[in-house]
Amino acid sequence: MEKEIKAIILAAGKGKRMNSTMPKVLHEIFSKPLLGWVIEAVQKLGHEIESIVVIGHQSHDVEEYLNNNYKYVKTTFQKEQLGTGHAVAQAIPLLNQFKGDVIITCGDTPLITTKTLRNLIKYHRENDSDLTVMTAKFDNPKGYGRIIRSPKGEVVSIIEEKDANETQKEIKEVNTGVYCAKWTKIRHAFTQLSNNNAQGEYYLTDIITWSKKQNLKVLGYTTDDNNEIYGINSRKNLAYATKLMKDRKIDELLESGVTIVDPQTTYISPETQIEPDTIIYPNTYINGKNKIAKFCKIGPMTHIRGNCEVGEGSKIGNFVELKNAKIAKKSNVCHLSYIGDAKIGSNVNIGAGTIFANYNSITKEKKKSVLSDGVSIGSNSVIVAPVEIKQDAFIAAMSCITKDVEESSLAMTRSPQKEVKNWVKIKKEKN
Numbered sequence: 327m328e329k330e331i332k333a334i335i336l337a338a339g340k341g342k343r344m345n346s347t348m349p350k351v352l353h354e355i356f357s358k359p360l361l362g363w364v365i366e367a368v369q370k371l372g373h374e375i376e377s378i379v380v381i382g383h384q385s386h387d388v389e390e391y392l393n394n395n396y397k398y399v400k401t402t403f404q405k406e407q408l409g410t411g412h413a414v415a416q417a418i419p420l421l422n423q424f425k426g427d428v429i430i431t432c433g434d435t436p437l438i439t440t441k442t443l444r445n446l447i448k449y450h451r452e453n454d455s456d457l458t459v460m461t462a463k464f465d466n467p468k469g470y471g472r473i474i475r476s477p478k479g480e481v482v483s484i485i486e487e488k489d490a491n492e493t494q495k496e497i498k499e500v501n502t503g504v505y506c507a508k509w510t511k512i513r514h515a516f517t518q519l520s521n522n523n524a525q526g527e528y529y530l531t532d533i534i535t536w537s538k539k540q541n542l543k544v545l546g547y548t549t550d551d552n553n554e555i556y557g558i559n560s561r562k563n564l565a566y567a568t569k570l571m572k573d574r575k576i577d578e579l580l581e582s583g584v585t586i587v588d589p590q591t592t593y594i595s596p597e598t599q600i601e602p603d604t605i606i607y608p609n610t611y612i613n614g615k616n617k618i619a620k621f622c623k624i625g626p627m628t629h630i631r632g633n634c635e636v637g638e639g640s641k642i643g644n645f646v647e648l649k650n651a652k653i654a655k656k657s658n659v660c661h662l663s664y665i666g667d668a669k670i671g672s673n674v675n676i677g678a679g680t681i682f683a684n685y686n687s688i689t690k691e692k693k694k695s696v697l698s699d700g701v702s703i704g705s706n707s708v709i710v711a712p713v714e715i716k717q718d719a720f721i722a723a724m725s726c727i728t729k730d731v732e733e734s735s736l737a738m739t740r741s742p743q744k745e746v747k748n749w750v751k752i753k754k755e756k757n
């Protein structure tokens with residue numbers, strides 16, 4: 327699939343209804359911009375598949391994000407947002423030599439999956455189509471372009487809601503905004519579109535009628551997962567898309583054998599892997615890329631912030647925050663702790679209220695701590711990185727550890743306990 331596919335992703339719009347100082351496509355779900363989810367769905371089609379992102383509104387910020395995060399992405403600038411067809415036209419100079427299939431999609435539909443894109447391409451190729459539009463059937467199609475089919479069932483055009491008459495508005499089949507096309511066949515359409523419509527825009531949807539006039543083969547591929555094309559136009563949409571994304575992940579985990587006690591209050595990023603027979607208790611938030619092995623117990627009220635690994639049979643309990651922490655097998659961090667930038671062995675016990683001090687706010691540096699197998703940390707201790715605590719060492723409660731600790735040693739930094747005999751009695755007698 328790889329070499330002959332490129333994607334054009336439309337992301338130049340302002341996203342007015344977000345009421346934001348940020349461009350819409352940089353708003354995040356599970357700490358990844360909407361645009362990032364779309365680009366990654368495309369990239370997973372095959373190694374080195376190039377995406378051309380049409381940028382415009384606050385293009386500087388969008389470009390910076392893309393440059394910092396993605397290798398196979400090019401950008402093209404749409405100075406004025408004159409419509410989706412005009413947006414695609416901006417990609418023409420970057421596709422002069424290209425003879426393969428082009429996927430066109432939008433940067434504000436983060437739930438699209440690689441599987442669905444792959445099915446679209448497969449359908450397009452198996453039927454030797456020139457232009458295939460992905461459609462979906464909605465009970466409430468409001469706001470979407472409607473698919474007009476001939477009595478024989480052929481796709482003949484797309485009518486935008488604002489241009490539709492009452493009968494057309496009744497149509498439940500909508501344009502998802504995702505297309506697959508033979509680039510050499512449709513490239514000339516974009517310079518021939520008109521803006522003679524209700525919004526005065528150059529509509530991408532008009533390539534359907536253009537292609538029909540050229541006697542090209544136009545097909546509709548209907549997807550059955552409507553959630554995938556859910557587009558984000560407002561903060562309300564963003565919140566709902568987050569819910570859809572987490573529900574999708576949770577369903578997948580439940581299916582695979584992970585127990586999730588309360589799916590409603592549990593958030594797990596799609597990029598986290600969890601093995602069967604692990605239990606996730608309520609109010610747990612797992613963000614970013616993590617790996618959690620089997621037979622673990624996570625939560626309730628645990629926050630895992632990314633780049634973490636939890637080994638088989640380990641427990642991460644209530645009010646524990648993990649960030650960039652690798653924890654081996656059968657270790658416990660059961661209550662009220664923060665573990666950041668750490669490597670922790672197996673059979674380690676971290677007492678309640680332990681804090682890994684990993685950040686120096688003056689130098690802005692983050693340092694790492696290493697705890698070997700069998701280490702025990704007493705409650706309310708602070709482990710100041712960088713520090714290494716060797717095998718089976720024991721840290722007394724309330725210690726502040728700033729130096730390495732040798733194997734099997736006891737380390738403590740708290741002051742010795744004092745006792746004043748009969749202190750209470752004396753006080754009472756004086757009163």
Ligand code: UD1
Nearest residue numbers: 336337338339407408409410413432470471501502503529
């Ligand atoms: C579009 C489709 C509609 C479809 C819907 C699916 C058209 C004319 N309409 O409508 O049929 O049902 O998507 O979600 O194509 N953009 C640019 N430059 C522009 C205009 C838009 O880059 O000049 C980008 C936007 O940033 C956005 C995408 O194109 O990512 C879609 O634009 P939007 O205005 O949201 O189109 P819809 O009205 O949703």
Ligand code: CA
Nearest residue numbers: 434557558559
């Ligand atoms: Ca939209």
